[in-house]
Amino acid sequence: xxxxxxxxxxxxxxxxxxxxxxxxxxxxxxxxxxxxxxxxxxxxxxxxxxxxxxxxxxxxxxxxxxxxxxxxxxxxxxxxxxxxxxxxxxxxxxxxxxxxxxxxxxxxxxxxxxxxxxxxxxxxxxxxxxxxxxxxx
Numbered sequence: 001x002x003x004x005x006x007x008x009x010x011x012x013x014x015x016x017x018x019x020x021x022x023x024x025x026x027x028x029x030x031x032x033x034x035x036x037x038x039x040x041x042x043x044x045x046x047x048x049x050x051x052x053x054x055x056x057x058x059x060x061x062x063x064x065x066x067x068x069x070x071x072x073x074x075x076x077x078x079x080x081x082x083x084x085x086x087x088x089x090x091x092x093x094x095x096x097x098x099x100x101x102x103x104x105x106x107x108x109x110x111x112x113x114x115x116x117x118x119x120x121x122x123x124x125x126x127x128x129x130x131x132x133x134x135x136x137x
Contacts (some may be wrong), residue, residue, distance in 0.1 A: 005034060007080055020120065021068045027090070028102050028118065029090045030090065030122060033088065033090050034088050034090075034101065035087070036055065036057050037057065037084070037087075038057035038062070038081060039084055039086065039087060040053050040054070040056075040079055040080065040085060041053075041054040041056045042074065042081055043079050043080065043081065044063075046059060049066065049068070050066050051069055051122050052065055053066065053079055053085075055085060060099060062091070062099050063100045064101045064107065065089075065101050065103060066103050067103075067124065067125070067126055071117075071125070071126040071128075072115070074088070077106075077113055078111070079108070080110075083108055084109040085107065088102060089101040089103040089105075090113075090122075103117050103118075105118075
């Protein structure tokens with residue numbers, strides 16, 4: 001009985017890990033990739049998760065999902081209300097009905113800085129081996 005229980009636990013762990021690896025780029029659909037230019041209206045404060053900014057464009061407002069606070073700080077990338085941004089990312093409509101963009105690349109036209117958030121396979125730069133081997137996009 002112990003052996004079956006241990007084997008079951010091991011299989012659940014392995015399948016959970018494999019499933020989590022496949023979800024790393026969940027939410028990024030290259031078929032919905034757009035480029036937008038706008039002005040940061042607000043940087044939404046968050047205790048956990050990615051930094052989200054409200055970007056106002058001539059046509060509509062988008063909630064732009066960036067990366068974890070620690071990653072933006074590590075890259076020396078700051079976002080402030082009033083900054084002008086060029087964003088490349090995957091758009092989707094959230095459960096709350098808002099239009100979101102999962103950013104792959106952000107160009108801050110105010111500061112001249114560029115932040116690459118995802119690689120050529122759309123995987124986040126702050127996950128996996130990117131921190132060890134550098135960036136490839």
